[in-house]
Amino acid sequence: MTTSVICTQCGARNLATQAQCRRCKAPLGEEVVATATVRGTPTSTLLQERWAVLGLVRQDEGVRWQAGHDVERGSPVMIQLHQGAGEAMREVEGQARSFAELIHPGLLDVVGVVPGDEGVSVVMDWPSGARxxxxxxxxxxxxxxxxxxxxxxxxxxxxxxxxxxxxxxxxxxxxxxxxxxxxxxxxxxxxxxxxxxxxxxxxxxxxxxxxxxxxxxxxxxxxxxxxxxxxxxxxxxxxxxxxxxxxxxxxxxxxxxxxxxxxxxxxxxxxxxxxxxxxxxxYEMMCAVEAGPFLRGSREDDEAARREEQPMSSVELSAFYIDRAPVSAAQFFRFASETGLKLDEEWYQFNAPRGAGELPVVHVTWREAYEYARWAGKRLPTEAEWEKAARGTDGRTYPWGDAPPNAELALYGENPAPGVPGERSAGRSPYGVEDMAGNVFEWVADWYEGTYYNEAPPRDPGGPRRGTRKVLRGGSFAHPEFALRCATRGRYEPGERRANHSFRCVWSLRDPQPR
The missing domain is CATH 1.10.510.10 (Transferase(Phosphotransferase) domain 1)
Structure with a gap:
């Protein structure tokens, strides 16, 4: 027998001294259990030779909640043990079997009802996610x-x-x-x-x-x-x-x-x-982007493509939410006021947080964008997340399709300043995201590397580990048509400011890691 901490998210056994799960990196609680190994699974109890009981999550009056593991499928489960005996438990068992027939996306599936000496265990599927x-x-x-x-x-x-x-x-x-x-x-x-x-x-x-x-x-x-x-x-x-x-x-x-x-x-x-x-x-609105693959980069026969955009390949991403519009000047001003960030006179020349606060914030460095995202409880999107949110899954050239841009679809060319997001609704992305082509050039999380697509992982790429310049995407009010392509990659040193540099944020369960 060994003393371990069992991760209630994925079922992995960890040393009692670990703060994070070695497998899924979820934070570990304080529940320490003595465990043995059954069929390679750390456990002290096995229900119907299939569901391993791993550790206590919570004890209520008459009900014990336990993390578990499906030995046959190799996946986590949650076990609700109703403690008792006699006729009362027979009633509980009948209700549990009836409830198991209720199927709804917001209710975890009941995969087993197991009567036993302590009472009735209701075993629920526990798909990938986070408690x-x-x-x-x-x-x-x-x-x-x-x-x-x-x-x-x-x-x-x-x-x-x-x-x-x-x-x-x-x-x-x-x-x-x-x-x-x-x-x-x-x-x-x-x-x-x-x-x-x-x-x-x-x-x-x-x-x-x-x-x-x-x-x-x-x-x-x-x-x-x-x-x-x-x-x-x-x-x-x-x-x-x-x-x-x-x-x-x-x-x-x-x-x-x-x-x-x-x-x-x-x-x-x-x-x-x-x-x-x-x-x-x-401006608090966000758009949902579902999990799954999308086509990143540019085709070999695309005459407008640069080598850094190739090869085009299928990349798998986890689900995330992305801001519908770039962060506004008013939002950034509130962040600066609450955190003590000093805004210089030049910032006010390009931003009017009280007079035109709905306009995208500009003249911000990558570090300021990064700190804002942390303050807001979000993060900067990776290059891959930004591109999927902009073009969807079908490899289209622009957020609206393959037709070239015009003034009704995007703000670009030789305009003097950004415009109000959402004024060109015909240019929205397949997910309803505004201004992913034109208006403002957007910082993302990744360091720039010209050959990164050749070596990037196929799932949730987080960019290179190091570099000298950070990537920007989407073109801006001052960029030519070429920069509005979903695959176009810009780059600047992270400390630089420009009158067209802005950003938006994302939220997901786990942060993609640079590799």
Missing amino acids: LDELLAARERVPLWVALALMQDLIEALRAMHGAGYRHGRLDASRVLVREQVDGRLGAALSGVWLGPDAPEPAQDYRAVARVFGQMLGVQERGPESDVAGMVLREIQGRVGEDAGAGIAGLVARMLAQDAAHSLINPREILGQIEALRASLD
């Missing part, structure tokens, strides 16, 4: 747009669960899996269900979602009487307009309300309010 509590422990918060999208997923899942006559009753961040491939994008799915008598009212589940939403925004409750709605408002003030901020805080307050006259428990109404709030967020 929300572990994700928040590593990153502290989730961008507002993503938090609203995940909240929407949870409400949809509860609507399906409640509609089938079930309740969750124990919903918190540890029961939420943020995963790829929820309707083709990053999304949230629920694990667990209330089985047995004394099921709570649906309102309890909706109150739990409101608290989880607050946690995603960085709210830390100090006790049951905490003003979660007020803390949410303080977290988002300045990032959104006053009306949007009040609307978000009001939604949280109504979902948390205890009295029937003021509480909001109608899922259709909650979903409608979330959709309306997301539509009002303007």
Whole structure:
């Protein structure tokens, strides 16, 4: 027997001294278990010779949540053990088998129901992703747009669960899996269900979602009487307009309300309010890019192509969200004000954060763009992510297709300054991303290397480990037509500033690593 820490994300066994999982790099909790090895899997219990019990995640009254591993499939599972015996457990078993027939993208599939000496174990599939509590422990918060999208997923899942006559009753961040491939994008799915008598009212589940939403925004409750709605408002003030901020805080307050006259428990109404709030967020909006392959680079027969854009090849990317528009001058000004970044007079010559704050910020270095992204809880896109968001999966030349640009599709040529993002909606990318060709030249995360495409990994490339210049993409208001091609690669030293240099951010479960 050995003392180990079991990763609840992938099931790997780690030394008790490790802070991160050796396999998936997820942060490790404090649960230390004594384990043996069965069929190569560290475990102390094996259910039906298939599901290995790896370690305790949480103990509630009468219910134990355990990380597990499917020995046959080699994949993680979550095991909900309902403790008890006799007729009560036979009722739990029957309900569990009935619940297993409920299929919904926001509910993790039940793959096994196993009665035993301690009670009934409900085994749920645990696909690739990250448990929300572990994700928040590593990153502290989730961008507002993503938090609203995940909240929407949870409400949809509860609507399906409640509609089938079930309740969750124990919903918190540890029961939420943020995963790829929820309707083709990053999304949230629920694990667990209330089985047995004394099921709570649906309102309890909706109150739990409101608290989880607050946690995603960085709210830390100090006790049951905490003003979660007020803390949410303080977290988002300045990032959104006053009306949007009040609307978000009001939604949280109504979902948390205890009295029937003021509480909001109608899922259709909650979903409608979330959709309306997301539509009002303007520059906080992000676009979902699904996981999967895309064609990167330029074809051999493309006469406009440079050698650095070749060879064209299929590259596999994990799912991510990308800002719909470049970061605005007003957003960057708030970042500078909160962090103490000194903006020189020349910055104000090119940016008017109060007079024309909706315009893309310009005259920023790569380091400033990088620091802004960290402050916002996001990061800069890799070259590959930027290119997929711009052109989709079919290898098109421009975001709108293969037709050459014109003034209705992009702002380019010899214009004196950037324009308001979104004014040329016909030029949007297949994912709805604005101004990926023209307007402003955008910093990305990668160092530039002219031969990188020949040696880059085929999945989630993070760029070279080192270099002297950083890549920019998309061309700008001052660039010729050639620079607007999705495959065109620009490069500047990271400390340089230009009147057309800007950026946008992305968010994903894991950060691609340079190699």
